[in-house]
Amino acid sequence: DRPQEPCFAGKGDKNSVFKVPNNFLADRYKPIGVTLANRFGGEAGEEIEIKNISLPKLGEITSLGRHENFSLFIPKHRRLAGKLINIFLGMRNIDDLLSVCVYARDNVNPYMFNYCLSVCLLHREDTRDLDVPSIIQSFPDKYVDSSVFVRAREETSIVPEDSRTPIVIPRDYTASDLEEEHRVAYFREDLGINLHHWHWHLVYPFEGAREVVDKNRRGELFYYMHQQVVARYNSERLCNHLRRVERLTNLRDPIKEAYFPKLDSLVSSRSYPSRVANQVITNINRELDQIQVDIDDMERWRDRIFAAIQQGYVQSESGQQITLTENEGIDILGNIIESSILSPNQTFYGDYHNIGHIMISYIHDPDHRHLESFGVIGDSTTAMRDPVFYRWHAHIDDIFQEFKATIPSYPxxxxxxxxxxxxxxxxxxxxxxxxxxxxxxxxxxxNLSRGLDFQPRGPVFVxxxxxxxxxxxxxxxxxxxxxxxxxxxxxxxxxxxxxxxxxxxxxxxxxxxxxxxxxxxxxxxxxxxxxxxxxxxxxxxxxxxxxxxxxxxxxxxxxxxxxxxxxxxxxxxxxxxxxxxxxxxxxxxxxxxxxxxxxxxxxxxxxxxxxxxxxxxxxxxxxxxxxxxxxxxxxxxxxxxxxxxxxxxxxxxxxxxxxxxxxxxxxxxxxxxxxxxxxx
Ligand code: CUO
Missing domain, CATH: 2.60.40.1520 (Hemocyanin, C-terminal domain)
Incomplete structure (x- = not known):
């Protein structure tokens, strides 16, 4: 029951079906290509012919399984995504792009495919008039309580279209009022806020082709947009008689905030891991994700960043001093702290903020012994649901404020x-x-029907x-x-x-x-x-x-x-x-x-x-x-x-x-x- 909407289909109401050359199919389907064509062709309202091109080698890109979760914060995942984006951006025209998309859709991880295609559509001149579907339409499982999908299946398989009732998601479903932090769940779990955050990171990726990443003042905007998020969260907290969010300054302290997301991935049929109260971050060593990082590494990066702020300059990869000026310093720091490929020295200042997301998100299985994937904070699509997101970003913001305190006040x-x-x-x-x-x-x-693969189709409202x-x-x-x-x-x-x-x-x-x-x-x-x-x-x-x-x-x-x-x-x-x-x-x-x-x-x-x-x-x-x-x-x-x-x-x-x-x-x-x- 994974989301199956063809990548370029209109609203999903035309039953568009691609006529795909057999060599495009995943190995599993090649022997039964004709059978599949007969089966789906019969239902087609519109058939779209796919040009047979010589296909690029996906190579390592397929090493992320089709039923795994995907996160840009994981260096390996973003490297693979960068490769796929470059393939998409490099296609000479729309027909070739469509062909390679159809091929990739069936062979690579669906979350990664969706992300790379969205970045591509946003950045190619000739795709400006194509609709980039909202991720909530493609992957509603990243946004709404998993119990909805069971009810949706019942609704779509039994109830005729014109008698369906919307599936009501209660306002309180991730915790009860016993949990103080739950008072601001309406903010953290707001669908619109999470969509904004996903979209922001889509528009401002931190890795990939330089022309895609290097946008005017993107490091400063990383600081400012997230600063405003924390400020807004603090206002909400005060409205709910909670104190301002406490910075996560010490990665060795237990994290007192628990979070149980109640999201299930429809792609992997796995639940997003939960975090109980007072769990402790440990060093990460996960071979599958090719990620090994110690709290020590994080502390060294942090200390170097603070030292740079105090001395007023950073050191580039080639050893040059780059002054953190009154106006542009914040942009450089933004790229260093986030970090993006525009960081002048990723070797020395590291990947502080991104790895922070990762370390917290693997708190439950740092060495992958339980074969578990990351928690919600490990993916910008879902990160803002978790109370600890705001603690981490309050800390990140504090570093920026430290810099702002070193430059002259406005006279x-x-x-x-x-x-x-x-x-x-x-x-x-x-x-x-x-x-x-x-x-x-x-x-x-x-209407979430676009992201569901239940038969028969038709609208399913939540x-x-x-x-x-x-x-x-x-x-x-x-x-x-x-x-x-x-x-x-x-x-x-x-x-x-x-x-x-x-x-x-x-x-x-x-x-x-x-x-x-x-x-x-x-x-x-x-x-x-x-x-x-x-x-x-x-x-x-x-x-x-x-x-x-x-x-x-x-x-x-x-x-x-x-x-x-x-x-x-x-x-x-x-x-x-x-x-x-x-x-x-x-x-x-x-x-x-x-x-x-x-x-x-x-x-x-x-x-x-x-x-x-x-x-x-x-x-x-x-x-x-x-x-x-x-x-x-x-x-x-x-x-x-x-x-x-x-x-x-x-x-x-x-x-x-x-x-x-x-x-x-x-x-x-x-x-x-x-x-x-x-x-x-
Ligand atoms: Cu937007 Cu930490 O950057 O989630």
Missing amino acids: VDQLTYQGVTVTSVEIQSQGSEKNRLNTFWQQSDL RFTHLQHQDFNYRISVNNQGSAKMGTCRIFLAPKFDERGNQFLFRDQKNLFIELDKFSVNLTSGHNTIIRSSTQSSVTIPFNRTFRDWDSSRPQGGDELAQFNFCGCGWPQHMLIPKGTPEGFNCQLFVMISNYANDHVEQDVSGTCNDAYSFCGLKDRLYPDRRSMGYPFDRTPRAGVRTLQEFLTPNMRVQDVSIHFSNRTVRPRGNNNNSNNRNQ
């Missing part, structure tokens, strides 16, 4: 915008008093519950004493009080500010009012893009689809705002208008998707903000600044707001409410 003149004063800021939620945000639960339906907020507007008043000019409006939000109920000091609060939006504004001389909708956020993408839910607005191809593919990257709109509390969670909304002349990047962005550029950049363009990512909160405060108020210059303003959570569940949108027969 006042790098923060002000001459003549521009923000005079008021307000949040408007319809039907609510001002400066109030409202959150609640929402149910949504998703109904899941996620956090949602009421759309709102920002209303910002700005006084411009000079002539008409442009500015960049930057909007952030942070909790106002710490775990003890004391107001945050700026030093701590600055790392908790989550970006909500960033956009350019035209200021006329005199008074200006800016109205901006929460749905326009530069951080998020709408629900149907997150899930590639084509039902409402399927892009038609060409440029529109190319953008759409890239734009699968983006924080899910439904998670823009932290959950809040029933009594109202106190936050501070920060708005700044910065000097456009110092922010703006001169480039043609026409036809470029810019939905979620804050976390994802722009496809094939420069990152569209010249400032350091996280500006103005990325550096330590200038001397004398203790509080947020003291940090402010006239072009900034802070407004107290509160987030009110209502424990009600809104039924799914669309026509799937009672009839359950949402057809294509």
